[in-house]
Structures are given as C-alpha cells and as structure tokens.
Amino acid sequence: MRNFLIRIVVNALALSAAAWLVPGIRLSGGFWDVMVVALVFGLVNALLKPIVFLLSLPFVILTLGLFAFVVNGVMLWVTAGLTERLAVSGLWSAVLGSIVISLVTMLLGGVLKDEKERSS
Numbered sequence: 001m002r003n004f005l006i007r008i009v010v011n012a013l014a015l016s017a018a019a020w021l022v023p024g025i026r027l028s029g030g031f032w033d034v035m036v037v038a039l040v041f042g043l044v045n046a047l048l049k050p051i052v053f054l055l056s057l058p059f060v061i062l063t064l065g066l067f068a069f070v071v072n073g074v075m076l077w078v079t080a081g082l083t084e085r086l087a088v089s090g091l092w093s094a095v096l097g098s099i100v101i102s103l104v105t106m107l108l109g110g111v112l113k114d115e116k117e118r119s120s
Contacts, residue, residue, distance in 0.1 A: 006112060011038035014104035015086070018076075021100050024093025026086070033085045041079045049075050072098035
C-alpha cells in the first residue's frame with residue numbers, strides 16, 4: 001500500500017512538472033485534484049497502455065522505439081479526456097509532456113530506490 005501511494009505522489013509530481021514546463025498542458029485545482037489526476041493517469045497506464053502498446057508494436061519496432069513516446073502521449077491525452085482537471089491542447093503537447101513525465105518519474109524513482117536500498 002505504501003508503494004502504491006508513493007507511485008501516486010511521484011505521478012502527481014511528474015504531472016505537475018509537465019504542466020509547468022509544457023505550454024499546452026494545464027492542471028487545475030489544488031493538491032487533491034492533482035492527486036486524483038495522478039491516480040487516473042496511473043490507472044490508464046496500468047489498464048490501457050499494455051493493450052495499445054501491443055497493438056502498436058510494429059510501429060514501435062519500425063521506429064526503433066520512438067513510437068513509444070507517441071503511445072505515452074496518447075495515454076496522457078486519454079487521461080485528460082477522462083478528467084476535467086487536466087487539459088492537453090494537442091497530441092504534440094501530450095508527447096512532449098509524456099517525455100517530461102518519463103524523465104521526472106525516472107529521476108524520482110532512482111532517488112526513491114536509493115533511499116530504499118540505504119534502509120535495507
């Protein structure tokens with residue numbers, strides 16, 4: 001349960017960073033609204049992304065993995081469609097935002113993993 005909450009907080013921070021850095025992405029509301037968007041984003045990534053990724057696998061292979069950024073952008077766009085608190089102006093804003101989200105998640109995941117290793 002603790003790991004799940006940490007992932008939601010990391011997603012919330014990554015979404016906030018994307019909204020701050022990418023002009024076409026806007027988050028509205030307060031802390032709990034951002035947490036709800038992060039929860040929806042996590043659910044979309046857990047449930048829908050594997051199916052979309054599998055269906056787009058030929059494109060991912062053909063582009064040497066670059067199409068995965070488009071798949072990630074579509075997941076962000078779907079999240080924006082499911083929540084009123086997140087607005088994404090277009091596909092390229094979503095793709096750029098997904099890159100920012102991936103980088104922030106990777107950095108925070110590395111820091112949290114280091115903390116976990118130190119406590120073990």
